[in-house]
Amino acid sequence: MHEGLASDTAHLTARARAADAVVEPGRRLLDDRFAHLFVTDPPPPATAEEAMTRLRALDGAHGGFLAEILLRQRYFEDVLHRAVADGVRQVVLLGAGYDSTALRNPDLDGVRFFEVDHPSTQKAKVELLGRAGAETPSVTYVPVDFEAGSSLNDELAAAGYDASQRSVVGWLGVSFFLRAESFQRTLEDLAGGSAPGSLLVFDYMDEAVVDGTTPYEGALEMARKVGAQGEPYINGLTPQTASEAAERAGYRTVDRARVTDLVRRYGGDDPYCSDDDFMGLITAERL
Numbered sequence: 001m002h003e004g005l006a007s008d009t010a011h012l013t014a015r016a017r018a019a020d021a022v023v024e025p026g027r028r029l030l031d032d033r034f035a036h037l038f039v040t041d042p043p044p045p046a047t048a049e050e051a052m053t054r055l056r057a058l059d060g061a062h063g064g065f066l067a068e069i070l071l072r073q074r075y076f077e078d079v080l081h082r083a084v085a086d087g088v089r090q091v092v093l094l095g096a097g098y099d100s101t102a103l104r105n106p107d108l109d110g111v112r113f114f115e116v117d118h119p120s121t122q123k124a125k126v127e128l129l130g131r132a133g134a135e136t137p138s139v140t141y142v143p144v145d146f147e148a149g150s151s152l153n154d155e156l157a158a159a160g161y162d163a164s165q166r167s168v169v170g171w172l173g174v175s176f177f178l179r180a181e182s183f184q185r186t187l188e189d190l191a192g193g194s195a196p197g198s199l200l201v202f203d204y205m206d207e208a209v210v211d212g213t214t215p216y217e218g219a220l221e222m223a224r225k226v227g228a229q230g231e232p233y234i235n236g237l238t239p240q241t242a243s244e245a246a247e248r249a250g251y252r253t254v255d256r257a258r259v260t261d262l263v264r265r266y267g268g269d270d271p272y273c274s275d276d277d278f279m280g281l282i283t284a285e286r287l
């Protein structure tokens, strides 16, 4: 992240979501009708055809990313809806970027969202929402830099989060940008403020992308691109080490999904996106 500037990769994911929302209805992977609020340059596509052309170009150059960016959100929201049906009323989004879960789910009665993000990205998001006149009464914004060493739990508690009650936490598209020790410290901090039965969903990038040995050229090309923009992938994991990191912090793994699983579950009968498999998700439960 560049000091004082909003995350470029958060904007990249918002661009993909905004384009997906313009694709013809049966082929949309996520359908985030608020993503366009966050997309400034270039503007979102005007037609379904233009949207599909842009998405296919992204998918062709960097197979697997489109599926991960759009479908991890579907996966998370399935976990979220099950947790809410089970009585959970607190949702924490770590590194929320331009996530619109709260806006898209106004029917989640009595659910409080805590959006934690780097102060620069969060400031940009709140300004864009204000400019659009979009209100997010169920959201409390909590600016935190995971690299700065401040206590996530203290910040959440000050914002009204109740550590004695269960929560569901989404940490999507962030782990690979953090130093390994900051990632682990944040996990442990989070575990300390999560009541037993709380759920955490996070995604990870294969170690082989970070160390350059993956066979997926499109992933390496994306790694070079985001690195050049100042947001390098520096923390690679494997399905095993991702689970171990959560387990060291006091969680047990309850589900795993790779890009191929996401495409199979959510991509529809005839998915147009590639399932190059260099990322994965873990759902973990606080013991």
Ligand SMILES: C[S@@+](CC[C@H](N)C(=O)[O-])C[C@H]1O[C@@H](n2cnc3c(N)ncnc32)[C@H](O)[C@@H]1O
Pocket (backbone or CB within 6 Å): 001, 007, 009, 010, 013, 014, 094, 095, 096, 097, 098, 099, 116, 117, 118, 119, 121, 122, 144, 145, 146, 147, 148, 171, 172, 173, 174, 177
């Ligand atoms: C690729 S975006 C993902 C955004 C969103 N979760 C999504 O899935 O679209 C990465 C996010 O991580 C956040 N981030 C990166 N480094 C951070 C740090 N040190 N502290 C807090 N947030 C950070 C950025 O601000 C950005 O919102």
